[in-house]
Amino acid sequence: MAHANGESAGLALSAGGPRRRWVVAGLALAGAIGVAGAVALVLTSDHETDKAFQIVAGGVVAPSFMATGLFAWWRRPRNHTGLLMYAVGVAFLLTALKESNAPAAFDVGLALSNLFVAVVAHLLVAFPTGRLEGRVERRLVVVFYVSAVVLSVAPVLFKRSCGCTTPEPRNVFLIAEAPALATAVEVVAAIGLLAAAVGIAVLLVRRWRASSGAQRRVIAPVLWTGAALVAALSLLVLLQLTGAPTVAQNAMTAVSAVTIAAVPFAFLAGLLRMRYTRADIMGDLVGKLQPTGSSIREAIATALGDPSLQLVYWRAQTGAYVTADGQPAQLPADGEGRAFVEIAREGEPVAAMIFDATLADEPELISAVSSAGALALDNERLQAELRARIAELEESRARVLDAELAERRRIERDLHDGAQQRFVSLSMTLALLDRRLAGAAAERELLASAREELDLGLAELRELARGIHPALLTERGLAPAIEALAARAPLKVRVLEVPDGRLPTQVETAAYFIVSESLTNSAKHASAAAATVRIGRDNGTAIVEVRDDGVGGADPARGSGLRGLVDRLAALDGALEVDSPAGGGTRLQARIPCA
Amino acid sequence: MRVVIGEDSLLLREGLARLLEETGHEVVARAGDAEELLRKVGAHKPDLAIVDVRMPPSFTDEGIRAALTIRDRSPQVAVLVLSEHVESTYALELFADGTDGLGYLLKQRVSDLDQFADAVSRVAGGGSALDPEVVSHLLGRHRRGDPLDSLTPREREVLGLMAEGRSNYAIAERLVITERAVEKHVTSIFSKLDLPPTADAHRRVLAVLKYLEAPAGAG
Numbered sequence: 177m178a179h180a181n182g183e184s185a186g187l188a189l190s191a192g193g194p195r196r197r198w199v200v201a202g203l204a205l206a207g208a209i210g211v212a213g214a215v216a217l218v219l220t221s222d223h224e225t226d227k228a229f230q231i232v233a234g235g236v237v238a239p240s241f242m243a244t245g246l247f248a249w250w251r252r253p254r255n256h257t258g259l260l261m262y263a264v265g266v267a268f269l270l271t272a273l274k275e276s277n278a279p280a281a282f283d284v285g286l287a288l289s290n291l292f293v294a295v296v297a298h299l300l301v302a303f304p305t306g307r308l309e310g311r312v313e314r315r316l317v318v319v320f321y322v323s324a325v326v327l328s329v330a331p332v333l334f335k336r337s338c339g340c341t342t343p344e345p346r347n348v349f350l351i352a353e354a355p356a357l358a359t360a361v362e363v364v365a366a367i368g369l370l371a372a373a374v375g376i377a378v379l380l381v382r383r384w385r386a387s388s389g390a391q392r393r394v395i396a397p398v399l400w401t402g403a404a405l406v407a408a409l410s411l412l413v414l415l416q417l418t419g420a421p422t423v424a425q426n427a428m429t430a431v432s433a434v435t436i437a438a439v440p441f442a443f444l445a446g447l448l449r450m451r452y453t454r455a456d457i458m459g460d461l462v463g464k465l466q467p468t469g470s471s472i473r474e475a476i477a478t479a480l481g482d483p484s485l486q487l488v489y490w491r492a493q494t495g496a497y498v499t500a501d502g503q504p505a506q507l508p509a510d511g512e513g514r515a516f517v518e519i520a521r522e523g524e525p526v527a528a529m530i531f532d533a534t535l536a537d538e539p540e541l542i543s544a545v546s547s548a549g550a551l552a553l554d555n556e557r558l559q560a561e562l563r564a565r566i567a568e569l570e571e572s573r574a575r576v577l578d579a580e581l582a583e584r585r586r587i588e589r590d591l592h593d594g595a596q597q598r599f600v601s602l603s604m605t606l607a608l609l610d611r612r613l614a615g616a617a618a619e620r621e622l623l624a625s626a627r628e629e630l631d632l633g634l635a636e637l638r639e640l641a642r643g644i645h646p647a648l649l650t651e652r653g654l655a656p657a658i659e660a661l662a663a664r665a666p667l668k669v670r671v672l673e674v675p676d677g678r679l680p681t682q683v684e685t686a687a688y689f690i691v692s693e694s695l696t697n698s699a700k701h702a703s704a705a706a707a708t709v710r711i712g713r714d715n716g717t718a719i720v721e722v723r724d725d726g727v728g729g730a731d732p733a734r735g736s737g738l739r740g741l742v743d744r745l746a747a748l749d750g751a752l753e754v755d756s757p758a759g760g761g762t763r764l765q766a767r768i769p770c771a
Numbered sequence: 772m773r774v775v776i777g778e779d780s781l782l783l784r785e786g787l788a789r790l791l792e793e794t795g796h797e798v799v800a801r802a803g804d805a806e807e808l809l810r811k812v813g814a815h816k817p818d819l820a821i822v823d824v825r826m827p828p829s830f831t832d833e834g835i836r837a838a839l840t841i842r843d844r845s846p847q848v849a850v851l852v853l854s855e856h857v858e859s860t861y862a863l864e865l866f867a868d869g870t871d872g873l874g875y876l877l878k879q880r881v882s883d884l885d886q887f888a889d890a891v892s893r894v895a896g897g898g899s900a901l902d903p904e905v906v907s908h909l910l911g912r913h914r915r916g917d918p919l920d921s922l923t924p925r926e927r928e929v930l931g932l933m934a935e936g937r938s939n940y941a942i943a944e945r946l947v948i949t950e951r952a953v954e955k956h957v958t959s960i961f962s963k964l965d966l967p968p969t970a971d972a973h974r975r976v977l978a979v980l981k982y983l984e985a986p987a988g989a990g
Binding site: 597601605647660662664 | 859
């Protein structure tokens with residue numbers, strides 16, 4: 177019924193193409209050859225005293241790193257952890273060169289004997305994505321690599337003998353016999369190594385603290401075994417450096433070997449736990465998605481261990497995604513560190529989940545969570561769609577109001593520039609005609625009556641223009657416009673209070689027309705003799721109040737004048753309150769938000 | 772009388788000019804916007820400038836500002852501001868610093884040739900002319916415990932005519948009473964409104980307007 181639509185989501189859910197299959201096979205073969213070579217070197221070595229131990233180390237530790245690494249890479253192609261695991265195996269095999277009887281190979285083996293420790297550190301820092309995300313991470317790893325390599329290269333360059341085996345192949349890379357210099361470099365490198373190890377430990381502790389429960393269960397085995405390994409190996413290097421008793425060194429070597437062997441199995445444990453915790457996650461999620469559950473986003477974010485998870489909802493009407501608030505939303509593009517998956521229900525898009533790109537390595541989990549969430553998300557989608565429609569309606573209502581205001585101003589200007597001027601001009605011409613008709617009394621009388629009509633017509637035209645939109649309101653604001661309104665009103669109006677400063681145009685316009693309409697009603701329908709007007713501001717709200725001493729009984733539900741005011745106010749998120757008991761006068765109060 | 776016209780509408784500019792010329796005035800220059808008007812007034816030094824309120828570029832109150840500039844720069848030039856519709860706010864802005872040689876009338880008043888001639892001669896003579904509609908709006912404002920309410924109807928009439936800028940003689944003629952009776956009314960009005968008595972007809976217009984301008988509720 178529900179499914180996650182992975183193909184269109186820019187998220188690879190497949191296990192990889194045929195070409196990678198060849199790469200994996202090639203790497204496996206190369207690993208096997210390497211292991212065989214290492215075992216052969218140990219068996220033919222003329223200076224190795226503990227051949228059994230070395231064969232176990234080379235023949236078990238390296239292959240298990242390589243095999244688990246290749247398995248992990250095969251399952252999670254975008255995750256580099258598997259490749260790093262394989263690299264640990266390769267670096268471990270390189271140490272077997274120490275077994276070689278050929279002097280050059282022996283020296284290279286000595287020089288690279290600490291390399292694999294650095295690769296293990298690299299693996300730990302990069303876990304679980306296999307990538308070094310931050311600058312701090314990259315720097316720590318680089319310091320670790322440099323220190324580890326310098327530590328083992330320095331004695332090869334400046335000491336004739338390592339004093340570690342008998343017989344010892346000749347040192348072919350010796351530059352000069354300078355044991356003091358070698359020791360100095362070794363001390364500096366050891367300090368660097370220790371510092372980087374401490375840095376990595378701090379980093380891992382911090383990461384652990386920032387992880388959710390589900391994440392901890394997955395990374396715990398890998399992190400702790402790895403940390404123990406780095407600690408053990410660093411200690412071992414220090415013991416060797418400080419010339420500790422051979423017993424202690426051997427004991428530490430054994431501890432390190434056990435820890436090394438445990439690492440790949442810890443990784444496998446992590447993988448297994450990932451499956452185990454997935455079952456837990458789904459149980460939790462389904463419980464939280466019940467209708468009584470809180471936020472579906474919270475539930476899914478917790479289930480996936482990604483607090484940054486975003487949900488966007490499909491709007492079929494516009495064919496685009498919107499946020500839960502109904503605002504337009506964008507799906508992330510490649511390279512933004514975000515991935516997404518589109519969720520459909522009964523073949524119709526419902527929503528998209530946008531999450532951290534590292535989660536793209538968990539396609540099964542994403543798919544399961546999407547399926548479980550589809551029904552709940554469909555409900556959320558309907559709500560988001562409603563919110564989007566409301567937002568659009570509010571916007572279009574505000575646009576209509578703006579357009580209406582612009583239109584009123586235009587009509588007022590047109591009247592001023594057109595009809596009014598023509599009539600004034602006509603009035604002037606008639607005045608001249610009157611002058612020239614001196615003596616023709618009958619004609620002048622007729623003309624006088626025409627001019628009187630014209631004067632009345634002009635007065636009506638002025639009132640009409642002012643009623644459509646008072647120029648004074650635009651030019652001088654509410655206070656003068658309300659004063660003028662009060663002075664012209666056909667009843668006694670006292671203006672008690674009007675803000676001096678300017679308010680938003682739509683608020684001024686609404687307040688003006690509320691007063692205008694109220695005064696007209698007071699005089700026309702309420703037979704009021706006197707009225708008061710008060711316009712105040714209270715906490716970002718303009719309050720317009722008109723009271724009269726008329727007969728009352730006004731009802732905004734009837735009468736188109738008040739009805740129009742209610743609509744105008746609603747478009748500004750305002751409200752109108754009318755208190756008009758029969759015989760008790762009318763009190764009208766409008767509240768208009770004006771931030 | 773030598774007149775400069777500032778009016779952006781060609782129709783009204785020509786109509787005004789024809790009307791002025793027919794009634795014996797000389798139109799020495801015509802301007803379509805405030806800037807051109809100020810330049811031509813400066814160049815021609817006319818007796819009177821007739822100015823439209825709404826002119827380019829913003830079509831709001833250019834005329835008011837131009838009128839004040841003319842009075843400031845060339846005090847010998849009288850200014851008559853005309854408007855399609857009058858507002859007391861603009862009248863009070865125009866008369867804020869004095870009423871001498873200033874007038875503010877509805878455009879259509881021009882067609883009443885006698886009244887217009889009267890207003891022109893008053894303004895040119897250093898007096899003032901305020902449109903009756905503005906005066907009635909100013910008198911129509913209501914205040915709590917308004918002293919205007921204590922005036923008799925005849926006194927209100929006299930106050931209104933005073934505010935329009937008319938002399939005692941003109942008021943007496945208009946109301947068909949003696950000048951002596953007008954003087955008595957004026958004294959009574961000034962005493963009721965608690966204004967300092969003044970014999971100067973020009974100064975008293977300003978006093979009356981300042982009184983009427985006082986914000987609602989303050990009286």
